[in-house]
Amino acid sequence: MEASKNYNMIDFPKLVSLYLEDKKDDYKNFPIDLFPPQVSNYMLELRDKVGCNPNYMAGAFLNAGSICIGRSKGLYLRNTWKEHAVFWAIIIGEPGSKKTPSTAPFFAPIKKIQSDLLKEWKEKLKAHSPDVSEEKPSEPTMYVGDATIEAYIQKHSQNLRGVAIIMDEISGLVANSGKYNKGSDIEKYLSAFSYADISSTRKGVGQSSSLFNPQLSIFGGIQPAILTGLMTDSLINNGFWDRFLFISGNFQTGKMTLEDVSTNVSNDYDSYIKGLYELVSETEFIKENGDLNVDYYKMNPEASRVWYDYNSKIEDMINDHSELSSNMKSAYSKLSTYFGRFVLLMHILDDVYKYPFQRLNDCEVTPQSVEKAIRLVKYFMFQYELISKDVSAEKEAKNILFESRGMTTKEKVLLLHSKAPEMSQRVLAKQLKISQSLVNKYLK
Incomplete structure (x- = not known):
């Protein structure tokens, strides 16, 4: 019996034009030097004292940063092309690779902020009288650990700056999709990735809900074997997995030492995250139409040129004359989307949020932030190629072993x-x- 090759991720290009003069080995590990010292120092401290994986930690910070920034900040790439700090990141590792110990510290201040907001909300509820015309205060939510699409829409509608999904096991997102609507949750998530309005009607109940201008970041972990099993034709062909930023451990998990993590370094990171959230929140307001006001940054001419030149290289890889498969073209087109999102994140971390100064700068994007974003694109391009090859090889092995x-x-x-x-x-x-x-x- 001839082994079947009915899989979609086996054809890989040599990305010479995009890696330029770089060696691919330069992108096996996350370039944590791109981050501010309050962040990178904490990563190095956890790596050296606890054995945490820097790649996993960096993925967690991407999403922690996106939660702090929310939807009120965006970037003009073109008059018809705007991006926000939305990241779908998935860390991949075997049991014991310290996925949770590596990521939990970077979400800890986010969880503390949400806990404090909930305490304030409960106090407001106590003071609220049902007899007055004043609207009942909405429950503050920055992230959820698990939710049906109906519950998510309800939470997000009450928190216009955005609500993230943070899960220990990202497989639950796929497993829980379509509990009440035959799998169409996935299509809603795909729309939300591109900020498109989504709605849902729970079958048998008749309750309808809608969400306009979603800001949905997703983060979670997964074991390689489970990821391979979930790389089905349907989830590949509809572009679901193309939207994720893959992060492999690359054998960077270490061992714990006798020396404990510095409290000063830990506090510096917590203060950095808290300051970013508070300063962004202070600038937010609701417009007369009931929507959240968005401040859009623009690139200066030099930065715009650097962005244009590199984005053109990506476009050359995915145009009609390219020899890439349709699945590969879809994956690299999403990296073009992420390119703009990385530029926004780097701009805010580099020039807008000048920690510890208690203010946000209103300034244009510089070429330096774009160059940093290019390094992130290259890293995730390598990761996609690496993980996809592993998935394809494992599928091929299983097909062969039928014999x-x-x-x-x-x-x-x-x-x-x-x-x-x-x-x-x-x-x-x-x-x-x-x-x-x-x-x-x-x-x-």
Whole structure:
């Protein structure tokens, strides 16, 4: 029986034009030097003292920053093209790779802010009288851990600056989608990624809800084998996985030491996040039409040129004459979207939020922020290529192993190697649940 190759992520380009003179090895690990010292120092402290993974920590900070910024800040790329700080990030690692210990510290101040807001809200509820015409105060929500699309729309409608989804296991987002509407939750999320209005009607109940101008960031972790199983044709073809920023651990998880994390370094990060949230919140207001006012930043001419030149390189990769598959074109087109979002984030971290000064600067985007965003695009481009290759290799291995009934482990290793000689020994070992050294022994 010939192994079936019914998968969609096996064709990969050589991205010479986009990596330019860089070596791909430069992008195996997240460039945490892009972040302010209050952030990068905390990452280094946790890496050195707790063994936390810098790649995972950086992914968590991307989303923590996006939650603080919310929808009231945006970036003009063109008069018809605007972006906000919305990131869908997924960290990928085996059990024991310290995904949660690496990410929890970076969401801790966010959770503290939400806890404080809830306490204030409860006090306001106590003081609120149902007899007065004053509207009942809405429950403040910065993020949710799990929610149906109906519940999410309700939460977000009461919190116009945006509501993020933070989950330990991102697989739950897929599993919980469509509990009441046969899977159409995924389509709602896809629309929200592009800020399109979404609505939902719960079947059998008749309750309808709508959300205008959504600001939805998503963050979660997943094990490689589970990700492979969820890389179905439908979720690849509809572009669901293309919207995620993949972050691999790349064996950067270390060991805990006797020395504890510096309280000063930890407090610096907490103060940085709290200050960013508070200063952005102070500038927010609701317009007469009931919508949140948005302040849009613009690039100066030099920055605009740098952005245009690099974005043109991405467009060349995905135009009609490109040899890439439609799935790869879709993935790289989303990186063009993220390019603008990275520019906005870097601009706010570099020039708008001058910690510890208690003010936000109103200034144009500089070329330096665009150059930093380019480094992020390159990192995530490499990550997408890396993770997609692993997923494709694992799918190919499973297809080939359909032929292996009755074979010994050594015969299975030789079969996989003969059918897919480019498959790494790491993938071979993982599929057969044996050590990599044993695979190497059999192949000698």
